[in-house]
Amino acid sequence: MNKTLSLLLATMFLLVACGPKITPPDIGKVWHEKEGPWEGTWTRRGDTNVFDAVWKNPEGEEIRDEVTFESVSDHEIVLFRKGTQGRYHGNLSDDGLKIDNGKADWFASTDSWSATIEK
Numbered sequence: 001m002n003k004t005l006s007l008l009l010a011t012m013f014l015l016v017a018c019g020p021k022i023t024p025p026d027i028g029k030v031w032h033e034k035e036g037p038w039e040g041t042w043t044r045r046g047d048t049n050v051f052d053a054v055w056k057n058p059e060g061e062e063i064r065d066e067v068t069f070e071s072v073s074d075h076e077i078v079l080f081r082k083g084t085q086g087r088y089h090g091n092l093s094d095d096g097l098k099i100d101n102g103k104a105d106w107f108a109s110t111d112s113w114s115a116t117i118e119k
Contacts, residue, residue: 026096027069028117035104035113042067042115053081088113 031051033040037058042051049069056062065083072078072092077099079088086105090113093100102113 025072026119028096028119030118031115032118033113033115035102035107036111038063051079090115 027044027049029044031040031042033042033053033055035055038055039057040053040055042053044051051067051069053065053067054062055065063083065081067088068080068082070078070080070087075092075094077088077090077092080086081088081104084104084106088102088104090099090102092098097117097119099113099115099117102115104111104113107113
């Protein structure tokens with residue numbers, strides 16, 4: 001292999017291995033979420049994309065589950081809820097502190113969710 005080709009291959013390898021890194025958005029540490037009569041607190045596990053979620057209804061019943069941040073694009077945020085095997089979709093505010101008009105795969109068409117985010 002000639003020297004130019006070796007240099008070109010080495011450069012291509014470095015660009016792929018060390019290319020631009022995509023920084024995930026600041027998804028905060030604690031989310032205060034509401035869906036119907038249920039009020040939830042989602043607490044992030046360290047710097048991961050996983051939240052430990054706890055919901056309570058007015059009668060004091062409690063549900064626990066795991067919610068994983070998947071993506072945000074054009075203010076649409078997507079999260080996966082382990083127990084329902086479904087996704088939350090919502091509109092992230094410009095300041096990244098609120099989610100409104102949320103829907104979930106298991107919701108009725110008139111149901112919605114919202115959240116405020118502590119950074």
